[in-house]
Amino acid sequence: MSKLGRLNRGETNIDFLKWWKIGLAVSVFLMVVSVGSLLTRGLNLGIDFKGGVSWEVSAPGVTVDQTRTALDAVGEGSAKIQIVGTDIIRVQGPESTPEHTIEVTKTLAELANTDPANISFSTVGASWGGDVTRSAIRALVFFFIAILIYLTIRLEWRMAVAALIAVFHDVLISVGAYSVFQFEVTPGTVIAFLTILGYSIYDTIVVDDKIRENERLVGQSGRLTYGQMTSLSMNQVLLRSINTTVVSLLPVVALLVVGAGIMGAVTLEEFAIALTVGLLAGAYSSIFVAAPILVWLKEHQTKFKVIRERLQSQGVDVAHASARVDLLGVTSGAPAIDAPSASAAASGAAALGTTSTPSGVIPPRPRKNQRKR
Amino acid sequence: MRRLRGYGSLLVIVVVAASVLLYTLVAGNKPLLGLDLQGGVSVVLKPVQQVDNDTIDQAIAIIRQRIDAIGVAEPEITRQGSNILIQIPGVKDKERALQLVGQTAELQFRPVLANVPIDPQSETTTTSGDPAATTTTAAGATTTTIDPTKTVGGLPLDVCTAGLTAEEINATGQAVLPQCKDGLLVGSYAVGPVSLTGSALETARANLGNTGQWVVAPTFKSGSDGIGGFNAVAGQCFSKGSTCPTGQLAIVLDGRVLSAPSINSQSFKADQIEISGSFTERTAKDLATALKYGALPVEFEQQQAQVVSATLGRDALHAGLVAGLVGLIAVAIYMMAFYRVLGLFAILKLGIEAALLWSIISWLGANNGLALTLAGITGIIVSIGVSLDSNVVYYEHLKEDINHGRSIRSSTDKSFVSAFSTIVKADVASLIGAALLWWLTVGPVRGFAFYLGLSTALDLLTSWAYMRPVVKLATRSKALLSRPWLLGLPAEKSQERANQKSANRPIAEVSK
Numbered sequence: 001m002s003k004l005g006r007l008n009r010g011e012t013n014i015d016f017l018k019w020w021k022i023g024l025a026v027s028v029f030l031m032v033v034s035v036g037s038l039l040t041r042g043l044n045l046g047i048d049f050k051g052g053v054s055w056e057v058s059a060p061g062v063t064v065d066q067t068r069t070a071l072d073a074v075g076e077g078s079a080k081i082q083i084v085g086t087d088i089i090r091v092q093g094p095e096s097t098p099e100h101t102i103e104v105t106k107t108l109a110e111l112a113n114t115d116p117a118n119i120s121f122s123t124v125g126a127s128w129g130g131d132v133t134r135s136a137i138r139a140l141v142f143f144f145i146a147i148l149i150y151l152t153i154r155l156e157w158r159m160a161v162a163a164l165i166a167v168f169h170d171v172l173i174s175v176g177a178y179s180v181f182q183f184e185v186t187p188g189t190v191i192a193f194l195t196i197l198g199y200s201i202y203d204t205i206v207v208d209d210k211i212r213e214n215e216r217l218v219g220q221s222g223r224l225t226y227g228q229m230t231s232l233s234m235n236q237v238l239l240r241s242i243n244t245t246v247v248s249l250l251p252v253v254a255l256l257v258v259g260a261g262i263m264g265a266v267t268l269e270e271f272a273i274a275l276t277v278g279l280l281a282g283a284y285s286s287i288f289v290a291a292p293i294l295v296w297l298k299e300h301q302t303k304f305k306v307i308r309e310r311l312q313s314q315g316v317d318v319a320h321a322s323a324r325v326d327l328l329g330v331t332s333g334a335p336a337i338d339a340p341s342a343s344a345a346a347s348g349a350a351a352l353g354t355t356s357t358p359s360g361v362i363p364p365r366p367r368k369n370q371r372k373r
Numbered sequence: 374m375r376r377l378r379g380y381g382s383l384l385v386i387v388v389v390a391a392s393v394l395l396y397t398l399v400a401g402n403k404p405l406l407g408l409d410l411q412g413g414v415s416v417v418l419k420p421v422q423q424v425d426n427d428t429i430d431q432a433i434a435i436i437r438q439r440i441d442a443i444g445v446a447e448p449e450i451t452r453q454g455s456n457i458l459i460q461i462p463g464v465k466d467k468e469r470a471l472q473l474v475g476q477t478a479e480l481q482f483r484p485v486l487a488n489v490p491i492d493p494q495s496e497t498t499t500t501s502g503d504p505a506a507t508t509t510t511a512a513g514a515t516t517t518t519i520d521p522t523k524t525v526g527g528l529p530l531d532v533c534t535a536g537l538t539a540e541e542i543n544a545t546g547q548a549v550l551p552q553c554k555d556g557l558l559v560g561s562y563a564v565g566p567v568s569l570t571g572s573a574l575e576t577a578r579a580n581l582g583n584t585g586q587w588v589v590a591p592t593f594k595s596g597s598d599g600i601g602g603f604n605a606v607a608g609q610c611f612s613k614g615s616t617c618p619t620g621q622l623a624i625v626l627d628g629r630v631l632s633a634p635s636i637n638s639q640s641f642k643a644d645q646i647e648i649s650g651s652f653t654e655r656t657a658k659d660l661a662t663a664l665k666y667g668a669l670p671v672e673f674e675q676q677q678a679q680v681v682s683a684t685l686g687r688d689a690l691h692a693g694l695v696a697g698l699v700g701l702i703a704v705a706i707y708m709m710a711f712y713r714v715l716g717l718f719a720i721l722k723l724g725i726e727a728a729l730l731w732s733i734i735s736w737l738g739a740n741n742g743l744a745l746t747l748a749g750i751t752g753i754i755v756s757i758g759v760s761l762d763s764n765v766v767y768y769e770h771l772k773e774d775i776n777h778g779r780s781i782r783s784s785t786d787k788s789f790v791s792a793f794s795t796i797v798k799a800d801v802a803s804l805i806g807a808a809l810l811w812w813l814t815v816g817p818v819r820g821f822a823f824y825l826g827l828s829t830a831l832d833l834l835t836s837w838a839y840m841r842p843v844v845k846l847a848t849r850s851k852a853l854l855s856r857p858w859l860l861g862l863p864a865e866k867s868q869e870r871a872n873q874k875s876a877n878r879p880i881a882e883v884s885k
Contacts, residue, residue, distance in 0.1 A: 008772075008863075047676070055684060057517040088685075120412075120686075122679035127419070131456075131676070132818070139813035146805050154798050191821045193746055195755055198515055198806045198825070202759070202799040209795040246707060247765060248758025251700030255754055259696030270691055271751045 023288030034176020051126030059112035188270030196278030405738030407746030412683030480571030756828030
């Protein structure tokens with residue numbers, strides 16, 4: 001049975017308990033890098049946040065040096081000049097008078113051999129970007145509170161807390177990526193960061209819903225620790241997570257590659273980079289951040305603590321998920337509880353890998369539970 | 374008929390989507406493009422000091438008049454908190470528009486040499502009848518010859534909508550200036566040189582006069598720059614001398630005559646002047662505001678000004694559309710590779726959502742002036758993922774249930790119940806986010822939030838009304854049921870095997 005085939009049936013046998021430890025290391029590393037970079041390098045803020053004037057003109061064949069020479073004549077020799085996209089020249093200078101702005105516009109039009117009407121420019125007061133950011137942060141705080149309340153009602157507070165920590169993790173890493181690579185932060189980027197919240201929450205809710213469905217497994221049978229059950233749930237929703245991420249990512253990557261890369265629409269780039277980073281972080285965090293935090297919170301609950309301790313006292317390996325998945329899935333006649341030795345755990349993955357019996361781990365719900373629609 | 378139960382919503386949603394799309398196409402509604410897509414000027418003004426709502430509203434009214442004066446199509450002027458957002462699409466003379474907005478215009482007092490009242494009714498019909506002709510006569514606006522029968526007071530018919538040139542507005546010598554009401558030319562005045570500017574005024578207010586009519590009472594400053602200057606020109610007008618043969622004094626703002634009261638006295642006291650006429654409360658207050666502040670009731674600081682060239686805007690729109698299309702094709706291939714016929718249904722679901730979304734956006738564009746911006750397009754592209762996520766959640770649930778031994782038929786309904794519960798939870802979380810962003814943020818973030826929220830709501834609707842019945846329909850089809858791979862679903866396990874399996878499963882055996 002190929003790995004992909006098992007993935008397709010939600011029968012993968014990944015020991016997420018082990019991977020969470022690696023995930024923890026990765027997340028901590030990324031967050032430390034993000035915070036470190038934010039503190040030392042800071043963010044490359046666009047003029048929307050600092051105030052200033054920015055011109056953009058499509059000027060095929062004109063070089064940065066030519067532009068600088070031309071702008072020297074109107075006192076903008078020290079302006080930041082970039083070629084963005086394929087042939088768009090972007091000039092950014094400090095705040096100035098409207099008359100001066102127009103003078104520069106005319107100079108650029110001459111340089112690009114075009115009409116001044118074909119030049120885009122924007123002037124921004126220093127407080128504008130601050131207003132945008134402040135209102136975004138305010139929205140963010142309200143969003144956190146609202147989601148916390150909503151998820152507490154619909155799911156439970158532990159899941160809500162875990163989901164929010166995951167979201168916070170995503171935003172921190174995404175902002176960190178902007179700092180490390182010194183991408184320019186624009187209002188578009190702020191929008192994209194806000195979208196990341198939505199994605200991350202969406203993914204986490206899908207996973208949490210599955211965990212809740214499986215919670216009975218732990219509560220009723222007492223044969224799995226909460227962590228093992230969560231790992232099992234992860235395996236079951238893995239394809240779902242991958243597919244939702246792929247279908248979300250494809251349009252965004254198209255935006256980045258086709259829109260911004262090939263067609264040179266720089267404004268699209270602002271959104272697309274942040275969205276791509278955030279989507280990947282969101283998919284990762286719902287599995288590697290939200291879930292382990294949930295497990296950690298849950299295993300402090302007396303109910304699940306008792307189960308865990310009982311299993312431990314029976315000599316069952318609670319540190320790995322594969323042992324229990326194996327235990328549930330084996331088709332050998334002997335009830336697995338008779339063979340709780342460590343060897344079962346060691347050979348666990350291999351045993352399942354070779355068995356040809358498709359093993360739905362959860363029994364079908366009893367008929368009587370079927371609701372009439 | 375029982376077989377058709379549960380499919381009603383499918384019929385309804387398909388019919389609704391098709392008919393609103395048809396209506397949109399027939400009515401010729403198209404999404405209103407934002408400035409970043411069609412080019413134009415956008416300015417954010419922030420008051421320098423704290424002001425109340427009325428002041429902001431007054432300022433908006435004045436800014437609107439001034440932008441109308443330079444003649445651009447449909448300026449969009451909105452409040453965002455205490456900020457004013459001005460968006461002028463497709464304006465040609467962008468630099469002037471930028472300079473004019475928020476700049477303190479000069480109020481002028483000029484003696485009227487001659488005036489020609491114009492019946493706005495006859496003027497409208499001519500304008501709409503021959504718009505090309507009116508553009509060509511634009512140059513005639515500078516002429517001082519008054520020939521009411523042919524040139525309508527020496528002014529082009531569309532002067533109130535097309536506007537005057539900067540030279541005409543700033544001219545201090547003799548000029549022919551229009552009086553406009555609601556964008557229609559109601560009068561033409563030949564005026565003399567500027568006698569006095571707004572700086573001569575101390576203040577002005579509107580109140581009810583002795584006769585119960587609304588009057589405007591300006592108060593002049595003292596000295597020769599104030600009431601002295603006013604009395605000098607008032608004297609000329611009262612005696613109907615050669616400099617002021619009509620006896621009227623025009624109050625001019627931005628090259629437009631706001632009012633041209635007749636002077637009824639040789640000289641005035643600085644605080645005992647009344648301008649009366651057929652004022653309503655509204656027009657009296659407007660004139661008083663104009664007199665008082667010259668242009669704006671409060672000083673504004675230009676926070677952000679953006680000029681997007683039509684080419685760059687078009688390029689961005691083009692790139693956004695192509696990128697969206699490529700992304701769409703990519704997800705279509707992926708979904709169909711994975712879920713075959715069910716994947717095709719997912720793409721059709723996008724089609725239904727797109728038809729509804731296009732119609733809603735077009736309708737809002739035509740009726741509420743809601744423009745589709747680049748941020749909005751990004752929101753929509755992002756929502757492709759949101760919509761397909763719902764399908765993935767459902768389909769995966771379906772596969773799981775079938776793998777656990779249920780028949781495909783019995784799985785469709787049951788899986789939908791639990792999958793839809795997940796979808797609702799996730800979508801509602803997105804909606805909460807979108808709503809909060811929309812309420813609490815400014816500028817481009819709002820547009821994005823609106824479209825994201827709208828498409829999420831549409832996803833909820835189509836998931837229930839379309840996805841549920843269409844999958845049910847497919848799994849009732851014998852041709853598809855016998856070939857589950859066409860649906861991207863695993864084969865049903867035979868009942869015996871399922872029984873045997875559960876018998877072997879230790880978890881089912883060991884009971885505590």
